[in-house]
Amino acid sequence: MWLQQRLKGLPGLLSSSWARRVLGLLGFVLLLLWYVGGRARRTGAGPGLHLLPWSSGPGEPRAAEPQACVEAATRAWRVLQERGEAVPLGTRVPDGAADPESAPAAPPALVGNGFLALDVSHNRLWVMPGERQPPVAPELAPFVQLRPLSAQAEAGAAALLLRQGLVRRVRCLQPPEPPPGAGGAAGAAGQAASAGAGAQCVLLQEDFLAHRARPHLYVQRIHIHNPTERVAALWTVGPTPRPPLKAFSSTLEKAGDHQFLLHSGHSPPLPNGKVNLVVVAAKKLVDLLQVAPKSLLDEAVLWVVYISEPVDLRALKAKGAKEMKELKALQDLARKEILELMEIPVAELLLDHQQLWAQLFASGVEMKKINDAHTPSSLTVNLTLYYMLSCSPAPLLSPTLSRWERDQMEATLNYEDHCFSGHATMHAENLWPGRLSNVLQILQLSDVWKLTLQKRGCKGLVKVGAPGIMQGMVLSFGGLQFTENHLQFQADPDVLHNSYILHGIHYKTDHINLAVLLDGEGKPFLHVSVKPHSPPVKIYACEAGCLNEPVELTSEPQGHTFPVMVTQPITPLLYISTDLLHLQDLRHTLHLKAILAHEEHMAKQYPGLPFLFWFSVASLITLFHLFLFKLIYNEYCGPGAKSLFRSKEDPSV
Incomplete structure (x- = not known):
């Protein structure tokens, strides 16, 4: 009865202006507290405000922390991506198969060296035995998979680093919160560590590469940073045979202080019924990686792969002597190389690999401006x-x-x-x-x-x-071609509306950079620069037709520019040679009809619409005006035409 009476009096209370103002102010304050607290939790910038009864407490996992950790760890990738040296592979590259929704959008995460090809996303291995031979795909998961013993939340990203020749994967793991009453000092330290974004996360970075100078070697480098107050533990799984084909057997072998696993088996049968014997030697990794609080762990797993020529599967099952000898020979080669590699510092192997990839990418193509599809x-x-x-x-x-x-x-x-x-x-x-x-x-x-x-x-x-x-x-x-005496640039003059640079063209002992650029009016011109090596060699160049005296190319930073001239008939746009006399004589052997500037050539190539089109348009306009004139004439000058001016005697006025 009391509640019913109070509810009946509620409309009268709300009719008061001061009551409505107080109620509105209270609702605004509650809305503001909810918004500020939720934003602080989403950004992970602080502990947030837990003033509302339904707000998340300190024990709730904050999913923003692993993501903030990933963004901090991959910040340097943005600069590499702008320079064209890194390609993102998606927000997460799983250990097994890629996410079916994100996999098609990302390019394949391939690392290789011409003998080995490894797909990091799908954990697959291919071996390329030789030219015009089909690749061999052993049923073996090649990489070690790291699985956290316990994690409250996880985020990750991966990128293909082109100039380093590797795939880098970053994962941030948020460990579970300590149980209540687990220790006042430890709990306080954990809360202090969580004040910054991602401070509670364990950073796991993996580098996957197939060594550039050692065709049988591939490496998985593991770096773990544990800034938390608890021990970080991860299970190691693999490499393992893929079910249901378990065509590999594994043995643990020891040599001095080193331990390694030797996997022996064969590839799936080829269409002709033959198989390749496969031997993989891998450094032994502990089953459980443990990282102490506030510490780092660096580990590297080395693999060596050897395969045989195709052998008959039936003879292999019958344990023929020849096949067993081949398998033993492969095992001896794998043992020898893995023991030699385990004596070399891993940092030296990685540095050698990255330097060789940087040398390869000293040459390349740089797209400056694209004007067509x-x-x-x-x-x-x-x-x-x-x-x-x-x-x-x-x-x-x-x-x-x-x-x-x-x-x-x-x-x-x-x-x-x-x-x-x-x-x-x-x-x-x-x-x-x-x-x-x-x-x-x-x-x-x-x-x-x-x-x-x-x-x-x-x-x-x-x-x-x-x-x-x-x-x-x-x-x-770009259409560059070597001849007996010179290097010529024979690009099609009609497609020079794009800007690009060809880097590191080997000529004699020097490297040449050739660029097709556009000026302020959109007209193309050629820019050439030289990076000399010892001993220095004089190099000369001249534009199409070589009518002008050849120019000596030097190592000046500004380089040399040449206009784009088009000859009739078409000849190369630029000649480069170490023989000055050859270029001077070249002008007398081309036998040209004319030499035009590029814009004149394009004007002749595309002179506009044909004469018949314009004649048709003019005829239609003339016929239309004649027809209009006839209508006007018949209206005012023909039989029964109306007078132009009406008199006052006209009854219709």
Whole structure:
């Protein structure tokens, strides 16, 4: 009864102005407290305000902390991405299979060295035994998977670092909150550590790479930073055979202070019924990684892979003597190399790998400005170059190469006769695809590129391996070709509306950079610069027709510019040679009809609409006016025409 009476009096209370103001002010304050507290929790910048009864307490996991930790750890990737040296692979790359929703959007996470190809996202291994031979895919998960013993929340990201030749994956793990009453000092220290964003998270960074100079070696480097007050523990799983095919057996072997696992087995059967024997030796990693509070852990797992020529599966099952001898020989090779590698500091192996990849990317293609939809983007060009280098061996970079063999390969690399013949490949979409979805597509693209280069006069460069493949791709992109006496730039004058730079073109002992740039009016011009090496060699250049005296190319920072001239008939736009007399004589051997500036050539190529079109338009306009004149004449001057002026006697007025 009391409550009913109070409810009946509520409308009268709200009719008072001061009561409505107090109620409105109270509602505004509650709304403000809810907004400020929720924003503080979402940003992870502080403990937030837990003043409302439904607000989250200190024990609730804050999902923003791992994400803030990931953003801090990957901040340096943004600068590399702007320079075209890093490609993000999505917000999370799982240990097993990729997320089906995010996988198609990200390029394949491939690392390789021409013999090994590894898909980090799907934890798969391919072995490329040789040219024109199908890749071998052992049923073995190649990498170690790290699984936290306990984690309240997790976030991660991954990127492909092109100039370092590796995939880097970052994971931030938020450990569970300590139980109530677990220790006043520890609890207070944990709360103090959580004051900053991501301070409670354990940072796990993994680098995956296939060593550039050692074709049988791939590495997984593990770095763990534990800033919390608790021990961080992670289970290690793998490498393991993939079910249901368990074609591998594993043994633990010891040699002195070193322990390693030896996995022996065979690949899935080929269409002809044969298989490849596969032996993988791996450094032994403890089953549980434990990182003390406020400390770091650096670990690296080394793998060595050897395969045999195809053998008959039935003979293998029958334990034939030949097959067992081959398997034992592979095991001996794997044991020997893994023991040698375990004596080398891991930092030295990683530094050697990164320096070699940086040398490969001293050459390349840089897209400055794209003005059409058919020219590949900078991301497409960089990814294609990286993938082709990852699928190409590099015998020139091998530490076991003799001095004579090295000199022969370098001579081929510095001057390759008649490479690249034919038109430029800039607009060949099958060679510069905008999207590659899996590793098998990349391996097929590598075969197409090698076949194209071989058929266009670049067999010597393909034999050199990855440095030669890079050189051939750069030459083909812009339409550069070596001849007996010079290097010529024979791009199509009609497609010079895009700006790009070809870096590190090997010529003799020097490196040449050639750029196609646009001035303020959109007119193209050529810019050439030289990076000399000892001993210095004089290099000269002249534009199309070589009517002007050749210019000596120097190492001046501003370089040298040349106008784009178009000859009739069409000849190369630029000639580069170390023989000055050859360039001076060249003008007398071209036999040209005319030399035009680029804008004059384009005006003749596209003179506008044909005469018949304009004649038709003019005829239609003339006929329309004649018809209009006839209508007016019949209205006022024909039979029964009306007078132009009406008199007052007109009854209609």
